[in-house]
Each structure stands twice: as structure tokens, then as C-alpha cells.
Amino acid sequence: PLVTATTSAGPAPERMPIALTSVLPAVAEAVPAPGDDFRITSDTTIVGDDDIADQLAAILRPATGFALPISTRPTEDSIRLRREPGHGAEGYRLTVHRDGVELLATERAGLFNGVQTLRQLLPTAIEADSPRRAEWIVPGGTINDRPRYAYRGTMLDLARHFHTPDEIRTHIDRIARFKINHLHLHLSDDQGWRIQIDAWPRLTEVGGAPGTGVGGAGGGFLTKADYRELVRYAADRNVTIIPEIDMPGHVNAAQTAYPELTCDGVAPRPRTDMRVGYSTLCVREEITYRFVEDVIRELAEMTPGPYLHIGGDETFATPHGGYLAFQRRVLPLVEKYGKIPYGWHEIGQSPAATRSVLQFWGRERNHPSVATAVAAGARLIMSPANRTYLDMEYDLLTPGGLDWAGAIEVSTAYGWDPATLLPGIPAASILGVEAPLWSETLRTEDDIEFLAFPRLVAIAEIGWSPRATHDWASFRSRLGAYGPRWVRDGLRFHRSPEIPWS
């Protein structure tokens, strides 16, 4: 059966087009033109010279079974993709008439986003990988859409449980549907080290060995070739990869490989438990800074995106003065290699963080050091743990998941506003939102998707859609209508009792 946005009386549901306003995340403006619908047929062509035209064809061909040739000459009955000024970095305009569809954007990213929207305006059957009988109707009207925030992100923690490149690619496919445009990879922690660094090969030989995940599960690491391939795969889908090496805390795995990174020179035992805050680099030793610079340089070399995340959280084993001395040296090192320093909000305690991005992971109350850093120039990504942490359980019955920031059902993930979360933060200092998925309790790809979906869609909407569209009743009904697409995709999402799943 096709997904329909309404269940009211009228034409037979399977013949009714999806509402123009049914998109996730909500579009900025939609003006429906009821009845002026476009029908994709065996005569339809795709017109455009961006690779996004090929992406659109690859989405539409399997289920329709139509040839959908790509040409550069506009014809009747075509879906035209075209660039023009005026739509912003990621915005687009989608116009649907009986005689054709036009997608306009200034940048490739805007065309990509418009294609994600168009995909959701077609019946669920469009997701099938072989020909289906259906009426391939796109609802008439015009959508003008653009993001509220430039940064809509999520995070995978490869350190506590390694996720393979294949699993990461599948996840990228799934997040990009919702216009998530940043994927932060937490690549090192006490349990493991997950990225090849040529100058310090034992990091992955020892820290990426089998069994280096929580509970002794998993293990593994990304080679530089794996990482570069992921960067490219993500970029095709408008996703920027952000690498994180967590320091000066969360470094036990590095120290098992290189005991000279401890103050007493003694190798600690490998750790696969879930405790945090016990390890620290030796902030007074020069070798520490040689290590850090090598890692930053090699990471920067293989990362085209603007950000390099240096962790900085939960440094309970680092003396406070030593933490500040460490950041005074390390934050400029990130800039030396051409990247914007990014860290958990604790780095805001450093006066050297004025050009940094702080990832706020606290709760909704006053954080004077964050406000001070922002007043001095730092910018913010909002990841309040009690709203965005995808590793928190949904409710007491959730298999897996942690609970230290509370249970997070879909309505909790949806029920906040980045602009008013913290007092004293000017709107222009907020770059966007990110939903981290820590992997202490994860083992399989199903575990990832169960905790991420549907909550990540709530965070995607908070990041993309204008404040004025924020509406729980609308969100839950659009989300409920999306369910069959995930079913078809074989994605094991949380069937939240809050949502009217179709």
C-alpha cells in the first residue's frame, strides 16, 4: 500500500498523492497546487548535468522500471535539475506541475537536498529495488526550502565498539535522507584506537587489535584508505566527516601501545570496561606534544572538511592547570594544519578557545564557562545529553542503551529549541545540532539503527526546519507515515508508542 498523508474520505487512498507538506524534516515553505500533479511515466526524462541527476535516476529507475534517460535538453514531461543564484548554500526550490518538475538550487548540496525531498513525495514503493506497479505521482505545488542551521550532525563511536566501513556507509545512506550533513567519528578512547597513524603504528597494532571493544567484543580500525573512501562516499551524499581524537583524557588505548605517553612510563593494562575519566596524557612532557602534532597533522592531511575534533571531555585525571596548558598548545596546532579546532564544551575553559567550536553536551542550565567562551568568539554545536544522546534508552524497557542522562522518547528528542536552551547565547553563535551515538552497549548494525531511528529524525528536523514549523502533532504524523519506508529498507527502528505508525 502507498503511504498517504491523510486518512480522510476522498479518492481511494492508493490513488491519492502524498501531501506536499509531509516531508521529514519539515520544509520551510510549501504551497500546494492540488490537482496539478506530475506523473512519472515511461516517457519521463531527467534533465541536468550535475551528478545529482544521476543520483536521482538511480533512485527512480529500479522501482519504476522506466529508462528515465538523462539529457541536457529540456522536454515536456521531464524532471529538470538546474543551478541558479539565490537559493543559498543548501537551499532549493522544487516546483511540480502537471507537465514537469523543476528543481533549482545554487549549489550541488541544494540539488542533493531537493532530491531527498522529491523522493519522499513519491509513494513508498519507490524504495523497492525491482519494478513495482504503482502510480508514480508527485503532488503539485512549490516548495522553497533551506536549513535553519548549517550543521546537522550525528556521531558514531568507533572506539567503544568498532563499526566497519560497510556499516558506516549504510548509516550514511540512512542519515543523508534527512539532510543530516555532518558525521562525527569518535576514533579513539580508553578501549581502542581506530585510525591508522603512520608515525605511531602501534596505536592501531595494539589499540585496534581484536577484542579491544567494550566487554572484549569487536576490535579493528580504519586504514587511511578506508577513511579516505568514507570521506568520499559521505561527500557524494552531502555529508562532511569530522574525525575526533579524544585527549588529553580517554587515552588508555594509546598508552597501552606507547607507555612513554604516561607520566611514569609504565604501560597501563588494556581496558574494556565502561569507566571514564581515569586516563590522561602527561601534559608536562614534550613527547606528548610530538605525539599530538603527528596525529593532528596526519588526520588533517586526510580530512578535507573544515573541522578537527580534539575531544577534551571528562579529564578528571588531568590537573586543571595542566589541562589549560595542554589546550594552549594544542588548539593552535589544529589551526596550524588548517583546521577549525572543535572539542567537547570543556575546551571552552581555555582562553585559547576563541576560534573554536564547542560541542555542548550538558543539560539545560547555566554554563558560565560556555557563555564566556562564546562571548569571546567560540561557536556552539548543541548536543544536550538529555535530548540528543542516541545511546540513552527510550524507556525502561529498551534493550541496550544507557540511562545516565535519562530516558529519551521521541517527544523528548523533539521537544527543545537550540536557540533558547542556554541563556546568554546569541543566535549567531549556534552553528547547529548533533546527536551522538556512543557505542558502549552496541554490537550490531541493528543496534545502531534501533537507537538512532526514529530519534535522529527529530534532531534532523530541529536542525533543518524553521522554528515556526516546529509542531509535535505534525511531526508525529509525518514520522508515522515514513515507517513503511524503513520497513521496506529492512531497518529495525524503534516502534515508539508515541507515533501513529502506518
Ligand code: TNX
Ligand atoms: C559521556 S559525552 C561521554 C562518553 C560516554 C558517554 C556515554 C562525553 C563527551 N563523554 O565518554 O561514552 O557519556 O553516554
